[in-house]
Amino acid sequence: xxxxxxxxxxxxxxxxxxxxxxxxxxxxxxxxxxxxxxxxxxxxxxxxxxxxxxxxxxxxxxxxxxxxxxxxxxxxxxxxxxxxxxxxxxxxxxxxxxxxxxxxxxxxxxxxxxxxxxxxxxxxxxxxxxxxxxxxxxxxxxxxxxxxxxxxxxxxxxxxxxxxxxxxxxxxxxxxxxxxxxxxxxxxxxxxxxxxxxxxxxxxxxxxxxxxxxxxxxxxxxxxx
Amino acid sequence: xxxxxxxxxxxxxxxxxxxxxxxxxxxxxxxxxxxxxxxxxxxxxxxxxxxxxxxxxxxxxxxxxxxxxxxxxxxxxxxxxxxxxxxxxxxxxxxxxxxxxxxxxxxxxxxxxxxxxxxxxxxxxxxxxxxxxxxxxxxxxxxxxxxxxxxxxxxxxxxxxxxxxxxxxxxxxxxxxxxxxxxxxxxxxxxxxxxxxxxxxxxxxxxxxxxxxxxxxxxxxxxxx
DNA sequence: CGTTTTAAATTGATATATCAAATTTCAGAT
DNA sequence: ATCTGAAATTTGATATATCAATTTAAAACG
Numbered sequence: 450x451x452x453x454x455x456x457x458x459x460x461x462x463x464x465x466x467x468x469x470x471x472x473x474x475x476x477x478x479x480x481x482x483x484x485x486x487x488x489x490x491x492x493x494x495x496x497x498x499x500x501x502x503x504x505x506x507x508x509x510x511x512x513x514x515x516x517x518x519x520x521x522x523x524x525x526x527x528x529x530x531x532x533x534x535x536x537x538x539x540x541x542x543x544x545x546x547x548x549x550x551x552x553x554x555x556x557x558x559x560x561x562x563x564x565x566x567x568x569x570x571x572x573x574x575x576x577x578x579x580x581x582x583x584x585x586x587x588x589x590x591x592x593x594x595x596x597x598x599x600x601x602x603x604x605x606x607x608x609x610x611x612x613x614x615x616x617x618x619x620x621x622x623x624x625x626x627x628x629x630x631x632x633x634x635x636x637x638x639x640x641x642x643x644x645x646x647x648x649x650x651x652x653x654x655x656x657x658x659x660x661x662x663x664x665x666x667x668x669x670x671x672x673x674x
Numbered sequence: 675x676x677x678x679x680x681x682x683x684x685x686x687x688x689x690x691x692x693x694x695x696x697x698x699x700x701x702x703x704x705x706x707x708x709x710x711x712x713x714x715x716x717x718x719x720x721x722x723x724x725x726x727x728x729x730x731x732x733x734x735x736x737x738x739x740x741x742x743x744x745x746x747x748x749x750x751x752x753x754x755x756x757x758x759x760x761x762x763x764x765x766x767x768x769x770x771x772x773x774x775x776x777x778x779x780x781x782x783x784x785x786x787x788x789x790x791x792x793x794x795x796x797x798x799x800x801x802x803x804x805x806x807x808x809x810x811x812x813x814x815x816x817x818x819x820x821x822x823x824x825x826x827x828x829x830x831x832x833x834x835x836x837x838x839x840x841x842x843x844x845x846x847x848x849x850x851x852x853x854x855x856x857x858x859x860x861x862x863x864x865x866x867x868x869x870x871x872x873x874x875x876x877x878x879x880x881x882x883x884x885x886x887x888x889x890x891x892x893x894x895x896x897x898x899x
Numbered sequence: 900c901g902t903t904t905t906a907a908a909t910t911g912a913t914a915t916a917t918c919a920a921a922t923t924t925c926a927g928a929t
Numbered sequence: 930a931t932c933t934g935a936a937a938t939t940t941g942a943t944a945t946a947t948c949a950a951t952t953t954a955a956a957a958c959g
Binding site: 900 | 933934935936938947950953957958
Binding site for chain 1: 740
């Protein structure tokens with residue numbers, strides 16, 4: 450038991466940079482719980498298990514450390530640090546950053562962005578009937594992307610992207626509830642209106658509440674699984 | 675045993691790894707403008723210049739990349755990406771995160787934390803007269819630390835810490851203005867009251883406005899220098 | 900000349916080797 | 930049996946070597 454079966458070797462073919470690939474593998478293993486909090490990561494062992502050298506692994510671990518998913522004690526070892534509490538804090542961080550992005554978007558949004566948001570809202574409403582959850586997930590992502598673009602805040606967007614901990618299956622699970630689908634569309638529409646009306650305070654508050662509410666729902670789902 | 679406290683722990687400087695040291699050096703160079711945005715960083719060259727091998731440098735660069743201060747184009751090179759716009763966005767991020775921390779603090783704060791905050795406010799008021807700017811800077815930091823502790827949000831605190839771009843001289847410069855010192859104390863007191871009254875919404879808003887306002891002042895100072 | 904091809908040099912990506920701190924093991928003393 | 934401390938082992942930190950993609954320079958061709 451333990452980390453022996455937690456990660457499978459990486460297929461040496463068709464991969465971007467080893468470092469990035471390994472980063473994704475280890476990150477997933479931590480977020481999905483296959484690597485548990487407190488567990489020690491042995492560099493040689495882990496590298497051997499993945500079939501790579503320690504160099505790209507060390508770089509990947511540095512990134513994970515910068516993200517706060519592992520903690521490195523100099524000349525002692527590297528330990529996983531991720532639990533329910535941190536998952537909740539990452540959700541709070543996302544709420545904070547996403548709402549600040551919405552605030553900026555409400556200040557800088559262009560009419561064409563507003564039109565695009567409105568189109569997406571209409572599509573979401575239509576999607577509510579057909580119950581195509583995959584489509585709805587894609588629409589949600591596009592909606593948030595429009596706001597990100599409108600805000601012109603590349604750095605905030607990046608930082609916010611790092612706070613994502615939900616897998617595709619978690620999103621599927623949450624949006625399979627009819628009430629959640631309905632709420633999401635309602636909240637999105639309210640946010641779109643606030644941004645369209647160039648109301649930064651309202652846009653910020655609505656986005657924060659939206660991320661907090663749907664985030665809590667996600668956390669409950671994940672903790673049950 | 676008696677000798678337990680006979681010796682103090684080794685100063686962290688000596689425990690610090692080369693990697694962390696180099697990280698700090700390069701980060702400072704970027705934030706202070708000695709390494710300009712767009713500049714390409716040659717790994718071999720930079721490592722040689724620092725008198726180290728590429729391994730710890732590569733790890734430091736990965737962390738800087740995760741922080742968004744450099745951008746790595748696979749198999750092409752590493753480029754500095756920091757400018758006035760990003761400095762402003764980092765300030766926005768700090769406002770967003772610090773205000774979320776205050777929100778949580780207002781929910782969880784204990785009476786002893788409130789007492790500590792009130793003491794610090796009193797000291798700040800006294801410091802206003804003596805005009806000991808160094809003391810005031812220390813008090814400000816302690817005040818924010820009390821809120822961080824009260825919030826119980828270790829992850830958010832870490833993330834927020836990464837958004838700091840102001841040097842000691844910049845802080846000195848800003849707080850050398852009497853009006854700024856006065857404003858800071860007023861705002862801190864208002865924030866303390868909101869947290870003491872367990873008013874998350876108000877604490878969040880006041881902290882956001884405080885960071886935004888003082889942050890803009892910092893940015894102006896830095897851009898002038 | 901200008902354009903395309905091709906060869907050389909550069910350099911990030913990866914692998915391997917070495918060093919030294921930290922932990923573990925175990926014999927010897929009390 | 931328990932504690933001590935030295936030797937062996939483990940392992941993160943660092944250095945060096947190799948590989949391969951990109952860029953640059955040069956040569957060949959029109």
